[in-house]
Amino acid sequence: MSPSVCLQEMIRVIRGARTQGEERGVIQRECAAIRAQFRQADNGGRSHNLAKLLYVHMLGYPAHFGQMECVRLIASSKYSEKRIGYLGAMMLLDEKQDASLLITNSIKNDLSHSSQHVQSLALCTLACMGSAEMCRDLAPEIERLLKASNSYIKKKAALCAVHIVRKIPELGEMFTPSAHSLLSEKNHGVLHGAVILITELCERNPDNLKQFRKSVPELVQIMKNLVTSGYSPEHNVAGISDPFLQVRILRLLRILGRNNDAASDAMNDLLAQVATNTDSSKTAGSAVLYETVLTIMDIRSESGLRVLAVNILGRFLLNNDRNIRYISMTSLQKIVQTDHTAVQRHRGTIVDCLKDQDASVKRYAPSQRWHIDTILHVLVTAGGDVRDETVPNLIQLITAASELHCYTVHKLYRALISDIVQQSLVQVACWCIGEYGDLLLKGECEEITPMQVTEDDVLDALETVLQSHMSTPTSRGFALTAIMKLSTRITNNVDRIRSVVSIYGSCIDVELQQRAVEYNALFKKYDHMRAAVLERMPVIDRNSSGQTNGDPSVEPMKEFNQPKPVQGVLIQEPANQVCDLLDLLGDSNPPLLVTNDHTSTAPNSTNSTSSNVQDNLLDLLGGLEPTPAPSVTVFEKGGLSLKLQCDQQTETSTTVTFTASNSTQSDITGFNLQAAVPKSVQLQMKAPSGDLIPAQGCGTVTQTVLLSYTNKANLKMRVRLSYSSQGTACQDMVQIDSFPSPAWS
Amino acid sequence: MIKFLLMVNKQGQTRLSKYYEHVDIGKRAALEADVVKGCLFRKKEECSFVEYKDYKLVYRQYAALFIVVGITDNENELSIYELVHNFVEVLDKYFSRVSELDIMFNLDKVHIILDEMILNGHVVETNKNRILAPLLALDKMAEG
Numbered sequence: 001m002s003p004s005v006c007l008q009e010m011i012r013v014i015r016g017a018r019t020q021g022e023e024r025g026v027i028q029r030e031c032a033a034i035r036a037q038f039r040q041a042d043n044g045g046r047s048h049n050l051a052k053l054l055y056v057h058m059l060g061y062p063a064h065f066g067q068m069e070c071v072r073l074i075a076s077s078k079y080s081e082k083r084i085g086y087l088g089a090m091m092l093l094d095e096k097q098d099a100s101l102l103i104t105n106s107i108k109n110d111l112s113h114s115s116q117h118v119q120s121l122a123l124c125t126l127a128c129m130g131s132a133e134m135c136r137d138l139a140p141e142i143e144r145l146l147k148a149s150n151s152y153i154k155k156k157a158a159l160c161a162v163h164i165v166r167k168i169p170e171l172g173e174m175f176t177p178s179a180h181s182l183l184s185e186k187n188h189g190v191l192h193g194a195v196i197l198i199t200e201l202c203e204r205n206p207d208n209l210k211q212f213r214k215s216v217p218e219l220v221q222i223m224k225n226l227v228t229s230g231y232s233p234e235h236n237v238a239g240i241s242d243p244f245l246q247v248r249i250l251r252l253l254r255i256l257g258r259n260n261d262a263a264s265d266a267m268n269d270l271l272a273q274v275a276t277n278t279d280s281s282k283t284a285g286s287a288v289l290y291e292t293v294l295t296i297m298d299i300r301s302e303s304g305l306r307v308l309a310v311n312i313l314g315r316f317l318l319n320n321d322r323n324i325r326y327i328s329m330t331s332l333q334k335i336v337q338t339d340h341t342a343v344q345r346h347r348g349t350i351v352d353c354l355k356d357q358d359a360s361v362k363r364y365a366p367s368q369r370w371h372i373d374t375i376l377h378v379l380v381t382a383g384g385d386v387r388d389e390t391v392p393n394l395i396q397l398i399t400a401a402s403e404l405h406c407y408t409v410h411k412l413y414r415a416l417i418s419d420i421v422q423q424s425l426v427q428v429a430c431w432c433i434g435e436y437g438d439l440l441l442k443g444e445c446e447e448i449t450p451m452q453v454t455e456d457d458v459l460d461a462l463e464t465v466l467q468s469h470m471s472t473p474t475s476r477g478f479a480l481t482a483i484m485k486l487s488t489r490i491t492n493n494v495d496r497i498r499s500v501v502s503i504y505g506s507c508i509d510v511e512l513q514q515r516a517v518e519y520n521a522l523f524k525k526y527d528h529m530r531a532a533v534l535e536r537m538p539v540i541d542r543n544s545s546g547q548t549n550g551d552p553s554v555e556p557m558k559e560f561n562q563p564k565p566v567q568g569v570l571i572q573e574p575a576n577q578v579c580d581l582l583d584l585l586g587d588s589n590p591p592l593l594v595t596n597d598h599t600s601t602a603p604n605s606t607n608s609t610s611s612n613v614q615d616n617l618l619d620l621l622g623g624l625e626p627t628p629a630p631s632v633t634v635f636e637k638g639g640l641s642l643k644l645q646c647d648q649q650t651e652t653s654t655t656v657t658f659t660a661s662n663s664t665q666s667d668i669t670g671f672n673l674q675a676a677v678p679k680s681v682q683l684q685m686k687a688p689s690g691d692l693i694p695a696q697g698c699g700t701v702t703q704t705v706l707l708s709y710t711n712k713a714n715l716k717m718r719v720r721l722s723y724s725s726q727g728t729a730c731q732d733m734v735q736i737d738s739f740p741s742p743a744w745s
Numbered sequence: 746m747i748k749f750l751l752m753v754n755k756q757g758q759t760r761l762s763k764y765y766e767h768v769d770i771g772k773r774a775a776l777e778a779d780v781v782k783g784c785l786f787r788k789k790e791e792c793s794f795v796e797y798k799d800y801k802l803v804y805r806q807y808a809a810l811f812i813v814v815g816i817t818d819n820e821n822e823l824s825i826y827e828l829v830h831n832f833v834e835v836l837d838k839y840f841s842r843v844s845e846l847d848i849m850f851n852l853d854k855v856h857i858i859l860d861e862m863i864l865n866g867h868v869v870e871t872n873k874n875r876i877l878a879p880l881l882a883l884d885k886m887a888e889g
Contacts (some may be wrong), residue, residue, distance in 0.1 A: 008850045013848075051853050056854070058762055060774040080887065094767050117879050127865040128765070152875075159864040189870045195866045233871050237827060244871050247824045276830055326792040327823060691889030
């Protein structure tokens, strides 16, 4: 006589409903039936009806008419009805409903019921939805139950007390003595409840802290027992005995030990023991270790312990489980922000971890701002130890976070004026100031306290970097370029910039001299181009393994990722300009000639290095020949040769012409081309001019193919030729990976 | 503390919902849909902790069922992760190889088990035998 048959039947019917409308119909019918049955007085099926109603309620339909029924069921004497009644009360009632007042009396009676199960029901419901008045009425009862002999009841009473304390903090004093005594219980459930109660009391009222600090030795003892006890089948979870209780106690110890030396001293041994003995191969162990680390960092622990904690976090970072890596990264972030000194000492460890896990940090970074902040912080503390790629990585990240430009440049400027020892930080700061100097000078930025920065200040800072003996040549290069970029972004001190630039034109360092001379020329001969050349850089795409972006990186931009990033800056801007010109004028040839000559007379033919610059420039422009695109022989066998020629090329499509010629003595008949391309490319083959290729090169067969694609890098083609030559049928396949055309776009 | 516990299947249907912090009944459906949407679209490589509004979600997928727990910031996420697994193990023990249908057709019993484990947003008992004791007693009473 399972009591839920009707409920199951209803559930089956609801599940069988195929549309939302049908389901609504079924439920409305059921609700009407239930309502009718509620109105009838005494009825054996009341509990089933309420159960059905609760199910309906869970699905989201209104069920308020069941509230009175809950009250009635709670008052009944049958346990099954009481159970459903209380469950209904917890789900349907809350303190705002009037009906909740009506159950106060029932709860009171049930709290003194002989059966512990009934008592527990009442406790549970009270803890769940007890209003302030109900709590005030029933608090003495709860207190009495806390001292009861039944551990089943005690644990529930403890948590009910937590609810009461939350609702009415003044009543906390009533529970303090009992909470204290509960700590000597053996039952883990009761211990758990007691720890939670004490935690709640301490959080609400700091006076309680003093009182409960006396129990620190007791708590330490309990933890020791948990950690060192052997296998206990009752509480064992993956080899750790009662990790839930351990975590709870650690959290309480954290609250008690905060800002208090005596308590912290008492805990030191224990924390060390837990940290070293806990097995972290399963999540349960890691959970305990995580809590331990948080506790160590929060209390006044000794430095050896802190080293241990940071080491644990470092280990977590290398863990395979992504949950654990996430945890360690969020805690490292908290530690770095609050406890700078401890982190300083162990920055080697942290930077090591960060070095390896850069991709994960990127993936899990809660926001770009957090990501930038974290890397900035690493640079400030340990800039000398980071990898070289960090600088371009960070720069790329900053350009991508366009809404944070203002914030970033302010932060970097401040870091720069305080200290210029860390070279990677200096490089990033100079680059940003050069790029976003106008945002810096505007002065307002909502995210940090405003600081009035004048153009002179900025130039002073950059010049300090230039002149300081601590700066490496690379950093000096960054600074000089930044000063140059500022010439278009500021209005008043352009002359100062010109003088700085011309001074460095005779610098001993060849790199700086070259740059200075180039910039000088930009001022003199090419002043009209200066604004265009020095404008903001677009967002840089990156093709490294950590990224999954499929967009093609424009070829000139790839230059940026090489170890000497800044050298590419000047090269790219003129190239961009030239490219723009080309695009404007389509593919016609004469302008190509003109611009080629123009760039070949670009500044500085004095240095040998400058001709390298030029070569690079020309290489970038690729095979920009003033003649039509050449044809390339892609296949040659037994006299049959197939040539390929690219006629028109735009960003997304190419027209390719195949020309087949025959140098044998006899004609080739039945010539047929089939082509296959990767999925990202679309192919359209036009009709061939014929299928007979005359002998000895007297004629050719041509076929045009239109290719359209989104990603030029993926462009590949496989061609199958089938033909009959000298009586034999042949089939050949050739793969074409590169197409003879300008390498960029 | 735990704010709520939800069991939702892949189609977005709620199989169990328990709130430990009051949420208006009208708003519950919207909250559930939103939370589930957040968890359903997580890729495999992402971790099980989601930052949602001003608190956190810990979710775990078991076949077609998602168990999502909303917790406040001061709670240990790994510990809650283990708690979810503990809960499922208890259900497994009671129903012998629990499935989504078991949960649906015996919703009241699942609620009883959950009440034995979590009270007022905090863990009260994690030992499987002790959790199931009252329920088994109730069953015996019902039979007799």
